Amino acid sequence: MERYMSFEHLKGNSTLSSPRNKTSVNSEYQILKFIELLKASEVESRNSRKNRMKTGPYSK
Amino acid sequence: MEENLIQSILMVCQILNKHNVRYLIVGGIALAFHGYYRVSKMSNGLPADKYDFDFWYDPTYENYFNLLNALEELGINISEFKNEQTPNPKKSFFTHEFEEYKVDFLPEILGLERFGKSYLSKSTPVLRGVEIKILSKKDLIKSKETTLRKKDKEDLDELKKLFPDE
Numbered sequence: 285m286e287r288y289m290s291f292e293h294l295k296g297n298s299t300l301s302s303p304r305n306k307t308s309v310n311s312e313y314q315i316l317k318f319i320e321l322l323k324a325s326e327v328e329s330r331n332s333r334k335n336r337m338k339t340g341p342y343s344k
Numbered sequence: 345m346e347e348n349l350i351q352s353i354l355m356v357c358q359i360l361n362k363h364n365v366r367y368l369i370v371g372g373i374a375l376a377f378h379g380y381y382r383v384s385k386m387s388n389g390l391p392a393d394k395y396d397f398d399f400w401y402d403p404t405y406e407n408y409f410n411l412l413n414a415l416e417e418l419g420i421n422i423s424e425f426k427n428e429q430t431p432n433p434k435k436s437f438f439t440h441e442f443e444e445y446k447v448d449f450l451p452e453i454l455g456l457e458r459f460g461k462s463y464l465s466k467s468t469p470v471l472r473g474v475e476i477k478i479l480s481k482k483d484l485i486k487s488k489e490t491t492l493r494k495k496d497k498e499d500l501d502e503l504k505k506l507f508p509d510e
Contacts, residue, residue, distance in 0.1 A: 308444065310349075310444075311349055311394075311395060311444040311445065312383075312395075314347060314349035314350050315349065315373075315376075315395050315445075317350065318350045318353065318373075319373065319376045319377055319381065321471050322377055322469045322476060322478070323377060323469070325469035325470055325471045326377075326469040329468075329469065
């Protein structure tokens with residue numbers, strides 16, 4: 285994994301000193317995709333929990 | 345398009361989980377997860393150069409050292425912190441820049457008193473086998489209500505539009 289060499293341990297100080305590039309279009313796209321995947325995963329697991337309740341030992 | 349960023353952040357979460365780090369994703373990612381996406385902003389409200397992934401970690405000694413172990417596995421040199429004679433997890437902020445994004449590990453979140461309480465009500469989507477722990481919508485709104493930053497006020501307005509009953 286590539287990374288910049290700026291690792292700081294800040295105590296009561298949250299400033300950053302290293303230079304940063306503008307967020308690329310690809311990064312923005314990936315962030316949005318990541319969030320959509322998270323949301324879809326949450327919906328899926330919620331539905332899965334509901335289905336388990338419907339088919340579980342206490343369901344009618 | 346490539347998925348380097350997604351793979352990378354999943355790996356970060358996977359390693360945190362492996363080391364039993366108690367964390368919650370907060371900030372812009374939590375906000376987007378709960379329905380409102382905005383570009384990453386700095387505390388002065390200007391767009392950030394890189395997207396932020398903010399993690400709130402439980403500032404207990406045990407969890408602090410679990411976090412250090414996880415950061416070490418990520419290839420970050422943390423030896424000086426591991427050998428500190430009197431570490432203070434409650435005052436320790438960590439930040440690291442990856443190529444396309446940066447991560448911040450924060451010991452406290454304004455407006456939220458106890459990590460353990462918020463941890464109980466977290467959202468836990470599982471993506472590609474990796475459990476991701478995210479601050480609940482209720483706690484996100486609570487934290488935004490107590491800060492005075494302009495961007496938090498704007499976030500709060502958007503959240504209240506989306507969830508008027510919260």
